[in-house]
Amino acid sequence: MxxxxxxxxxxxxxxxxxxxxxxxxxxxxxxxxxxxxxxxxxxxxxxxxxxxxxxxxxDFVFVYEPPEWGRHLNNLLMLIAVALFGVGSSKSRLRARMRHPMLLGMLTWAVAHLLVNGDLASLLLFGLLGLWAIAEMIAINRAEPIWTPWQGGSLAGDIRLAVISVVVFGVIAGIHTWLGYYPFPA
CATH class of the missing domain: 1.10.287 (Helix Hairpins)
Structure with missing residues (x-):
């Protein structure tokens, strides 16, 4: 540890x-x-x-029992997290509306994993990285209180972001399966 x-x-x-x-x-x-x-x-x-x-x-150290419905919500949140990671580099209209899409993606990733992992190592990894994402957003907002949103974006950019997000989510799910962590409910 x-x-x-x-x-x-x-x-x-x-x-x-x-x-x-x-x-x-x-x-x-x-x-x-x-x-x-x-x-x-x-x-x-x-x-x-x-x-x-x-x-x-x-070592596995039990802390809490994740909820049964956590896997369903985890997968939805992970798809959203993947999309948020991509927003900052996309030509999507969402980019103009979000100041910290990657940090929000990291926070969403952390919460999603806490819904399906109830051991101490997971609590430390995902919990502390989620708290880091919040601290980073606060630090950026204090250091740079004025934010100029990105100008641009289109429906085509939104569609491209959605397609890429689904493909990347599928790759991540495949890697998790290959590692022995089947991410979908049975």
């Missing part, structure tokens, strides 16, 4: 560094140029690896 917690701490620290220590982040960027982004990306990659290994290697 130590690797899992270390991965979560690294993930949160790397993402919040820019907001909580802007002078230090700016100094790092001045010293390293674009290399600073590479360092942050490497820290995030290490964080993800630690979270995956820490989660997979954690």
């Amino acid at each position: 130590t690797l899992l917690i270390l991965g979560i701490v690294l993930w949160c620290a790397a993402h919040l560094f820019k907001r909580l220590a802007p002078a230090q982040r700016s100094a790092l960027a001045d010293r390293m140029g674009d290399g600073a982004k590479g360092v942050v990306a490497l820290v995030l990659l290490i964080a993800v690896i630690l979270m995956i290994l820490g989660y997979r290697w954690s």
Whole structure:
């Protein structure tokens, strides 16, 4: 469980560094140029690896019994989460209406997984990453209180986002099945 917690701490620290220590982040960027982004990306990659290994290697410690209906809602929320992750890069009309689509996607992903996993490792991973997403939105809103929505979007962009979201959701479900976690109700 130590690797899992270390991965979560690294993930949160790397993402919040820019907001909580802007002078230090700016100094790092001045010293390293674009290399600073590479360092942050490497820290995030290490964080993800630690979270995956820490989660997979954690002993099962029961915390709560997930509800029976949780799997149904989980799948719906996961489809929404996948779509939210894509909104920020899409030409969908939703992009103009949402300030933090990826963070909302992360929060939705976290809640969805808490509906189907009642063990301590899941509570730590999904619960803390969900709380991180909320903290990140608050930090961004405080640092940049004025938001200029993206201009554009079309019905074609909405349809493309929907199709890509369904395909990516199918790939994720396939990977979960391959790993032994069949995501759909029996």
